[in-house]
Amino acid sequence: MTDLSFDPRDPVALTQALIRCPSVTPAEGGALTLLADVLQANGFATHLVPFSDEDTPDVLNLYARVGPPDRPALMFAGHTDVVPPGDEARWRHQPFSGDIVNGQLYGRGAVDMKGGVAASVAASLRHLDAHPEAPIAFLITGDEEGPAINGTVKLLDWAVAKGDRIGHCILGEPTNPEALGDMVKIGRRGSLSGIITVHGKQGHVAYPHLAMNPVPQMVRLLAALTQSELDQGSDHFDASNLEVVSVDVGNPAFNVIPADIRATFNIRFNDRWTRQSLEEWIRAKLDGAAGNEVAYDLAFERSASESFFTPPGAFVDAIVSSIEAETGRRPVLSTSGGTSDARFIKNVCPVVEFGLVGKTMHQIDERVDILDLESLTRIYQRILGQYFA
Secondary structure: OOOOOOOOOOOOHHHHHHHOOEEEOOOOOOOOHHHHHHHOOOOEEEEEEEEEOEEEEEEEEEEEOOOOOOOOEEEEEEOOOOOOOOOOHHHHOOOOOOOOOOEEEEEEOOOOOOOHHHHHHHHHHHHHHHOOOOEEEEEOOOOOOOOOOOOHHHHHHHHHOOOOEEEEEOOOOOEEEEOOOOOEEEEEOOOEEEEEEEEEEEEOOOOOHHHHHHHHHHHHHHHHHHHOOOOOOOOOOOOOEEEEEEEEEOOOOOOOEOEEEEEEEEEEOOOOOOOHHHHHHHHHHHHHOOOOOHHHHHHHHHEOOEEEOOOOHHHHHHHHHHHHHHHOOOOOEEEOOOOHHHHOOOOOOOEEEOOOOOOOOOOOOOOOEEHHHHHHHHHHHHHHHHHOO
16 A cells, blocks of 8 residues: 555655655656555546557556546646666665755655656645646656657547547646746757668778778768758757767777668757658758768657747746746746657647756756745646636
8 A cells, every 4th residue: 555644735745755666767666656546535536557569668657637527627747757876875865765854855856857746746736625626637657768658648649539638738847957937948849869870891901892891981971961050940949950979880890891880860950840851851961972872771760759839828927927926036938958748748738847956857866955846836836826717
């Protein structure tokens, strides 16, 4: 049985309980079960939904909802899976201890993003105490830090197929660079990863005429990609950029010309591109550089995502004014940074990201200020109040 002796309206106690669940992707670690029990005990209909796919680990996910089914819900989204803690001996406090020292709550996931999930749950329960008719939903995955194939994207499809209506979404990822209230994410660039393999002919380095070295040919292809400007940015986004992240021949010998060479790359692209138009651009550049002389294969990873942008309006204004009322800071509206599960949510409803300060996420001694946990909870409470006013 899950220990529910703490008050889930207290975001610090709930964050501690979640941190003590060792939910390193793809392990559920008890975190989703804990949330399901908390929400069910407070009137939510809860569903623990597993998904699987070829060449990926099975993942458990949570969907919960309360309120009239005919009214669109305000949905909080997030994840309870975390990255590995690394060398646990280097942590001042054990990564799954949830220790509080000098006002800091330590543990893997404290800011990314069990703290954000706990604040959204605590805020929702407080709001429902006064407004039990409010339609609120939670979509929590165990696959955000992993392949992101058996998580949010499939759980969204599952919820929509069962007839649930979702009006807007707040994703509680850590968005603030220095202090709570610094930044709200209203968009993200898309992401596309690819693999180029150039085929040569293995041989002895002393007899190059009997071989075909693929390394100079790969250099030629990569130069065509990296020396071409994608764009200069758009009204709401930074310029798109392509980065080569690995080049490998797997060859430990100094006297062997390798048979093949493999390069991987990632492109973060703005709203001037779609996945299709970008793939066409890449193929055209590689074909032009290869001519009839370079034999290569190109493959794209399944986890590609399009850019998204949620324009300022009533929903964004409610979030900004709630942050300013609680913190005294007016947040910057940003589209910077990497990808998140918002790339899937934007296909169902408008989505905005706002959570904790991300300075220690994925680090040894990841930690959150317990005052920030309470402040974030009160911000979410204010948003709920404005949203359902």
